[in-house]
Amino acid sequence: MARGAWVVVRGATSGALAGAGVVVGDGIVLTCAHVVNAALDRVRFAAEEPSDADLAGLTLTLPAHGTGAETYRPTMLSWTPARPSARPGRWEGDLALLRLPEGAPRPTPVRFADAAMGRTAWVWYASGDGRTAVDVLVQKPLGPWLLLDPGSSEVPVRHGYSGSPLWDSASGTAVGLMVSVEPEVRRYYALAPAVVREALAAAGLAAAGPRDPRQEWLHRQAAEALAALPEERFRRGAHQLAWSLGLPGPPARPEDAADAALAHPRGLPALRDAFTEPAARPAAGSRAIPRPSWPRWWPGPARCGCSARRTTPGWQACSPPYRCRNCWRRHAPPSRICRCIRSGCRTPRRCLTAWRTVRPSRA
Template identity: 35%
Template sequence: MGWFKAPDDGASGDARGSLVRVLSADRGRTAGAGVYLSGRKLLTCAHVINAALGTRMLSPRDPGAVTLDVSFPALTADSRQARLVAWVPPRAAHHPGPVADGSLEWGGDLAVLELDEAPPPPVRPVRWLDMRAGQLVRAWYGGGQPFSYADVQVGLCDGRIGYLDGPLSGAAVDEGYSGGPLWSPADGAAVGLVMGRITAPGGPLDAQHTLRRSWGLTWQSVRQELARVGADPHPGTGPGGPADDNSVRDMMMGPLHALLGDPTVRTAHCTALGAALGLRTQADGTAPSVEELAQLLCTAERALPTLAESLAATLTDSRSRAQLDRLLTLGRLTEASGLLSVAEHRTLVAKLHHLTGADPGLLPRAATAALPYVDLPRPLAAARLAPDDVAGAVRALEGWPGDCSPVPDETPRLPALLRVVEYVAAETGGIGCQALQDWSAQVAARLGVHASALGERRADAARWSDRSTGTGARVLVELSRHPKDPAEHYRCSVWRMRADGTAARTGVEAERPRTGREIARLVREVAGGSEAAGQGVAMVAVSVAPDALHLPVDEWDGAGPDEYVQAPLGEDFHLVLRCPQIRRRSRTGAGDLKRRWSARHRGEPLVADDRIRDENELVALLKTTHRDTARVLLVGPPAGRRQLVHFCLAMGVPIVLWDRAAGERGEAAPGDPRHGPDPHGPVDELPEKVRHFRVRAYMDPQVPARPALVWEDAGLPLPDELRLADPAAGTAHPSEGTDQAI
């Protein structure tokens, strides 16, 4: 019995969560059992594969890369596919050749399957130890039913096989148990695989006959058999390729002696380690041997980073830090180690689970930006991630290599997972951002990552989060009217944003009133001549007075007299509105806008429909339950919509969507494809959704809606700010910072 022991309760102290059910080819029955190894690898018996395929049980013929249905019956009834990737054929026990019919023992008989996708997150590798005589072990039927357990004792064990004797009461190891793990509750580890049973000869039984005796292949023998065919049961992930567990364990003993040579210190750290892993530990003041600790670090999931977490807090010199770094490097050669400690993993999954519930696109969006040159793992390849899939996504990212950027003093590189977390934090903003950054900093410090490496990626994430929605040009337009101007004529000033964030004003005469068509042509000229022209859809942000929020600016046609195709601004650009005059009438308007804009990727839009009777109810919601809401969809009574728009802007709401033509018809439900773009989903996609809708609406008379979108990007300057920065911009020569446009 070791210093570390499995917990008393069977639910958390056995291998049933890693038990695999192998189904027959017709999926009509259980062919046998198996056990989860690591990664996407499963281990079972070759004769279980034969049984599933309907061939002779102990046939040595390799069936090739066949695909079978398997499941994790203790966790879910859902099956998934696994492909045969390694085959150790059954062979006679004491001579070369096939197994004869009626044989009671044989050798080989192993198969490794590879899942098409990662297993469900609760599945984790079991700990493995060598089998020895006298161990009490437990096996389960492949179907995984809790009542199917069979308790047996290892009688004789020669290092290759172990004979298993069962009591006369309870279940016996029988057909359908083959390939499943033999679990030692006392050691908290699996020690072998169920192989076969010893049956009585034909005829009546007598007192000399063998009863309830079965046999299993020892873990020692499993390792050797798999090594013969190049199928390491625990493939390493380090640059040197797969490493033998015993070799890694032996290499770990050096740094462990240096860090925990004092038995008193070792006891304290190992007691905390056992508690974090859910293992029982000795309470008599003794310490585990360094060899047993090294074995635990190689086989128990998250054991090494959990120990490193407690050790890192006590290190006081660079020599000890170097020993810990060496230990963590060795841990990357084992599948069980993982990147995060038990506590770090629990904290991160809880935070991301909450954030993903509010914004399913957050984690895939951040991972795509943080790791732009790699193929993301399957959970993150989709546009949306369900909260239940967060743990699987974290598990997948833990094994990814670190940052390839240079690091100071040969310190460890920033892991991919931490880089993704930094991007999630930047996108989250507020208290949530701070909590994730604190978590990331603590993990980086524990790993020995230099603060500058983390700081560089944090700055990258901040720049990404501050990005504009459009990847193309950005054009700012200010519209105004004088009382004596002709009807439907407006004075305009136009700026284009340079790549460095500065603005250049066009050299046109701003005092002359222009028609909507003239203004649209001017905007097209400026957008087409910008540095980012051709790199994506340009954003045109039009600042208007409060009484001009319902102007059909998006419908103004900028096509030239010789062009065949009409060119409404709303078809070719992300045409959005701004109205800073209203926000400035609120004492807290600037702060409200900044706060809501930072939180724009969290949560769903507030739908202001006929249940919100007046502006007082809207203000109450925006002050309480929707204090950080950045999107409002107005579908309430037409008579009060203009007033509600004004109150949204006064409360600092940066994104407001409504249908300016709704007053002439009945109200429509939000998301109705005939009456407006869907406001839900990733917020950065909304301007493009509106543009797509406008293209269809302008061409189809059956689409009556005319969506208007306020988009107050808190990082985009306002016209008067640009005018204050360059008071001579309107008369400057082009070489002095303005553009010419016709």
């Protein structure tokens, strides 16, 4: 287990253990929404997001740091309450992302990876005590959950294990988050890692773990470019980025904005639009025509004489019978299309001869 990233969730008034949590980002703690409700003495599946005043009744402890007794009052970053599912006895959501206050330790975040079916994983009680470890078998995915069966341990998973990461010792990663147990039989459930990654992306956080070298380069370039912007310009761009990606709040730092962009499927285009000033419009009566950004020899839609011309009327189109790539596939005889165009080779110049000689019928 990543002992340093373990978090204990308690009620501030009673001091009773409500469940566990795990660090998944820079000062970001992931736990179950019903664990937060239990710590605040609320109904287990209360849907209303706790206010900052409510969170004063909740404390977090990081046993592996300091004396292990220091408590911290978090703030809410993202709240996804439990929602009843179409199938009885199941629910969806049930995630909460909490932000540790300034001055709290910053442990190395845990990385979530896909679970291997049939493999043994481990969970712990809220306290994180090693004597409470229970091994379980990952049986199969069940919607947003993973179905778990007991392993060789005689100790059952019970109330208080919620929020514990489902730890795969073989890969050194978390493969789920404990969420529920069946009271009648020894059968348990954990939230699948895909659900966790979706929650992190929705909150504008990149999943912890080593980035692909290309992503690392993109992150570094984006963060350096954003850091060079004036403070007011970055603030306006951060608000626009948060609106474009549906983030709960604007990124506070250039690194946070780069993380949000890399974590979202539309992140990079949204980052470009948010932090790039719009180009000046051409003067009235100007004959300037925008040119496509691809090479001149590539017969792209901006140089086509077919229906693409109607969708981009401001661009200068070539004369028929040349067609864009889509129209080529629709109208050209299949036997006459060169192999390079079909496969999308790396040297499309070699396809240009076939493009100009094989003339499909006009659309």
